[in-house]
Amino acid sequence: MKKLSFINKIIYYINVIVAILLLLSFALPFLPPKTFSILSVLNLGVSFLILVNVLFFLYWLVKLKKQLMLSLFVLFIGYISFGSLYKFSSSKKIESPNNIKVMNYNVRLFNLYNWITEKHVENKIVDFIKAEAPEILSIQEYHPHENIDLSFFKYKYEKLSGNKTKYGQAIFSQFPIVNSGSIEFPDTGNNAIFADILKGSDTVRVYNIHLESLRINTNVETLKNEDSERLFKRIGETFKMQQFQTELFLMHKKQCTYKMIICGDFNNTAFSYVYSKIKGDLNDTFKEAGNGFGRTYNFKFFPVRIDFIFAEESFSVNGFKAYNECYSDHYPIMATLGLK
Template sequence: MKKLSFVNKTIFITNSLVALLLLLSYLLPYVAPKNFAFLSVLSLAVPLLIILNGLFMLYWLLKAKKQLLLSGLVLLLGYSYVGSLYKFSSSKNIENGDDLSIMNYNVRLFNLYNWIDSDSVEQDIMNLIEKDNPDVICFQEYHPHERVNLSSYKYKYEKLSGNRIKYGQAIFSKYPIVNSGSVEFPNTANNAIFADIVKNNDTLRVYNVHLQSWRIDANVEDLKTEDSERLFNKAGETFKMQQEQAELFIAHKTQSPYKMIICGDFNNTAYSYVYKEIKGDLKDAFEEAGNGFGKTFNFKYFPVRIDFILVDDTFAVDSFKVYEEKLSDHYPIRAKINLN
């Protein structure tokens, strides 16, 4: 430290703070938001903390300074975190005609309020679905629309609410749905729905989970105008609600007589308490077969993965894909699963 210039000392102090925050974040999956709501907010910043520590390590490496060990050791301790952010291997893509193909997509009401300056969003989404042709689709923020034609899916289950505008969650399937239902969350329009689907001789339970949204504009320029204390309080309350919703969902999930697939928009990252609790012993399809950042939410400044497909640990994930089409504030994801 004594041999460092003033500029490098300042950089190392900043590096130390960022490394400490990342180290602290490793505790987040084990800390209930109800107990430490403020700390839970840190889960949203974990992707940025990983990237910053990687950049600090690279900086010190280029300078040939031993200070690279600080971020290097913190990243090494959290190697599974890095794997949840970025998959260095190429995408797994096994062709198997007996796979179940499942897509998850928060469609943001099919652009009902023109958030995207385009008159063709509904048709573009339909074109994407028709091209990929998944067997099952889980929609969040679904709104029945006259220009949305899903007639190729013979079976569906919708749970909609609202007076003037009906919206909610939906599951569409090419295979018979023999049972369905909803897990209601109090004081919100969010919920979790399920459909028991029969493929060949297998009955599978597909869950579609939409946890409480942040109620924060993700646009960085708008975030700058928010009062920081109000912002953190709002996020903390949201994470408390998410914990309560996750607990209701898990109580229902544990009663399932079938192997399951959980899709959804968790409105939280893979570094959060609710993700860990919901995932349990299931496999994360991105971690099994994806590559790159796996970014599922359109946040400009660093990659955020808050949409998931989790599958029973006896299933093999043969492929996973994140689509790059910007037709919502979320990107669609699709996994192909070998049930055998």
């Protein structure tokens, strides 16, 4: 420290703070939000903290300073615990007659209220889905829009709520749905649904989960003007609701004896308590076969992955793709799964 210039000392102090915050965030998957609601807010910024620590490491590396060891150590701990934020490997793609293509997509009511000024967004979503041809489609914020025709799927299950505007979750399938139902979350329009799908001689349980929304406006000026204490408190309360909703889901999941696929918009990151609990010993298909950041939410400041497809060990993960089509505030993802 004595050999550092005044400016570099300030930079290093900031580096220490950012490194400590990142180190603290690694404990978040083990800390229930009901007990640590304020601290749990930190997991939303883990991607940002990782990227900043990478920049600090590169800065000290260029300067040939031993201070690079701080961020390097914290990044190494994170890599051992959670893997890499960015996947450098090319997407795995294995063709097999037993493959099932599963897509997850939060369509934001098919742009019902014209959040995107582009015309006929709802038709473009349908055309995109039709072109990519998933055999199972899990949709959050589904709305039976008058211009929407997904009849190229042979079977569907939808669960809608709302008075004037009907919305909810839906599962579409090219394979027969032999059973279906909903897990109701109290005091919210969010819920989880399931469909038992017959694929050959196998019955596969597909869950579609939409956990409580954070309702954070991504507009920079709006965020600047929002009271930070109120914002943190609101996010903390949302995370408490997400934990309760996750507990309801896990009780239902425990009773299932079928091979299982879990899709959904968790409104939380891969560094969160709810992600850790829902994933359990399932495979995160992005980690198994994806590449890049795998971002699923249109957040301007750094890549955010809050939509997931998990699969049991009964499935081989033969492919994964995160798309860039911007027809919603979420990006679609698709996993190719092989029945073993």
